[in-house]
Every structure is written in C-alpha cells, then in structure tokens.
Amino acid sequence: MDVLGEPSVSRAPVAIVDRAQVRFDVGSNPVYRRVTDLSHFDAVLFDLDGTLIDTNRLIVTSFQHVFRTRLGLEVAPEEIYRFFGEPLRTTMTRFAPDRADELTEAYREYNLSVHDRLVRRFPGVNDAVAALRQAGVRLGVVTSKYTPLARRGLSVCGLEAHFPVVVGEDQTERHKPEPDPALLALELLGVQPGPRVLMVGDSPLDLRCGRAAGCRTAAVGWALDRAALAAGEPDFWLERPSDLVALVLSGAVSA
Incomplete structure (x- = not known):
C-alpha cells in the first residue's frame, strides 16, 4: 500500500x-x-x-514494540509497510507461526494504549x-x-x-x-x-x-x-x- x-x-x-x-x-x-x-x-x-x-506511525510503532519486546527483533518500517492491509494475525504468523495469537493480543493491547495519541x-x-x-x-x-x-x-x-x-x-x-x-x-x-x-x-x-x-x-x-x-x-x-x-x-x- x-x-x-x-x-x-x-x-x-x-x-x-x-x-x-x-x-x-x-x-x-x-x-x-x-x-x-x-x-x-x-x-x-x-x-x-x-x-x-x-495510522502509519501508529501501526509501525505497534509492530516494532511487539517484535522488539516479544521476539527480540528490530524491524524497519519499510519491512512493515509490505504487510499493511492484511489481517493482523496473518502478519504475526509470518514472523512467529507458533506464537501468532500471543503476538496479536500483545499488538492490540499496545496499539490501544497509544491509539488516540498517534492517530492523525x-x-x-x-x-x-x-x-x-x-x-x-x-x-x-x-x-x-x-x-x-x-x-x-x-x-x-x-x-x-x-x-x-x-x-x-x-x-x-x-x-x-x-x-x-x-x-x-x-x-x-x-x-x-x-x-x-x-x-x-x-x-x-x-x-x-x-x-x-x-x-x-x-x-x-x-x-x-x-x-x-x-x-x-x-x-x-x-x-x-x-x-x-x-x-x-x-x-x-x-x-
């Protein structure tokens, strides 16, 4: 996108x-x-x-937070942009198939906590x-x-x-x-x-x-x-x- x-x-x-x-x-x-x-x-x-x-900043920040805190990964925004538009769980499955549910829930929790501040x-x-x-x-x-x-x-x-x-x-x-x-x-x-x-x-x-x-x-x-x-x-x-x-x-x- x-x-x-x-x-x-x-x-x-x-x-x-x-x-x-x-x-x-x-x-x-x-x-x-x-x-x-x-x-x-x-x-x-x-x-x-x-x-x-x-919501570009919101989405990128949320993914980076989850990947860093749960998987120990630093993922560039350009990599995250590739998955914009697909269901959240689909993206999480790409990175950790056996932990997709956990990562999805962690994303939603963090995203909600910063949502109103980052949406423009x-x-x-x-x-x-x-x-x-x-x-x-x-x-x-x-x-x-x-x-x-x-x-x-x-x-x-x-x-x-x-x-x-x-x-x-x-x-x-x-x-x-x-x-x-x-x-x-x-x-x-x-x-x-x-x-x-x-x-x-x-x-x-x-x-x-x-x-x-x-x-x-x-x-x-x-x-x-x-x-x-x-x-x-x-x-x-x-x-x-x-x-x-x-x-x-x-x-x-x-x-």
Whole structure:
C-alpha cells in the first residue's frame, strides 16, 4: 500500500482531474464544476488505515514494540509497510507461526494504549467525506482491522457519524483480497455490487477486493508510495481527497 510515476497496468488508470474544471467547497452550499468523462457512483467503500485516517506511525510503532519486546527483533518500517492491509494475525504468523495469537493480543493491547495519541487526520479527507454524505452517497468502511478499534479510529478523527456500516476482519471468514467483506458492506448498505460502486484504498489488497466484488477501484496518493499500488491495477488514481469528490459527483449540476 504503499513515487515513482505512472504505473503500467493492463487497464490504464483514468487521469484525475483537470483542476481548472473543479471547485471544491464544503460548506452550507457546496458547489462543484462539472468534470466530464468520469463515472457517477451511488456508493463508496473505503479502506480505513492509510485511506481515511493516518495510522502509519501508529501501526509501525505497534509492530516494532511487539517484535522488539516479544521476539527480540528490530524491524524497519519499510519491512512493515509490505504487510499493511492484511489481517493482523496473518502478519504475526509470518514472523512467529507458533506464537501468532500471543503476538496479536500483545499488538492490540499496545496499539490501544497509544491509539488516540498517534492517530492523525489526513488533510481534506473529512471535508470530502462530508461532501459525499451530504450528496446522498452511501458510505461504508471495509477494513482488515478489528471492528471496535476501527470505529474508535473513525471517532477520534471525527468521521464515525458518516459511516453507518463498518466491516472489520472479525465479521467475515475470508478477508481482503477476497470480495466477502466488500459484499457484506454493500448488503448492509442496501446496495447492489457493480460498476456504480467505488472501492477506495491504499493497498493492492483493497483494490483486488473491490474488483472481485464487481466494483470499480481507486487508489489514493496521500498515504504511502504509489509503486506497490500498480499491482492492484486501479481504475482511478486520486492524488488528493478533492479528486474523490470530483469523481464521485461528476454528475452534479455545473456551477
């Protein structure tokens, strides 16, 4: 999930967005200039970490603490980034298969103790989400994180009210990149899977999950490097949160 120019993918990502055509203003009367040749979406599913909220420091610090105190290992952030987006226990199994449960519990305990201090907002994300919700777009979160902690992160960043549906790794037997969590989120939202649903994330796992569920996909450029995202073959690249609003609401009345 983790700036190396445009990737080469089998389906060329749509370039977003001609900023001369878009005015992004979230307030009592948001106004959008029409962006042509982009799809309109009825629902958007978001990954959480690295997409909606900035938890990179939190996640790296938590892994390093557990690996150092329980396994005597010093692990560089770049190594940890490789496993961003997958279920926690899966990562722990990579390092110590016979102690995965112990390490998972230790991670969650430490992560919770520093969570509220280390979680940060991404500039512009809250405004973009509010604009989509105000426009009537149905929103959900699909995350590999444990659901209660995911909701806590949303709450700390002032986003919880916008997301009636949060599907965490504890709610499905199969996880990203399988389609199950995305399909469950859409079922709970009352939305049919298909090309009018957009899955937004910062990991190839997010993008593959969305595509497997029959949705279109968008990769965000405000978290980590774009290089690894090329493997996820996103339909769209979003350089900043306002690009998401322009994409999803491309059918809005022109200013």
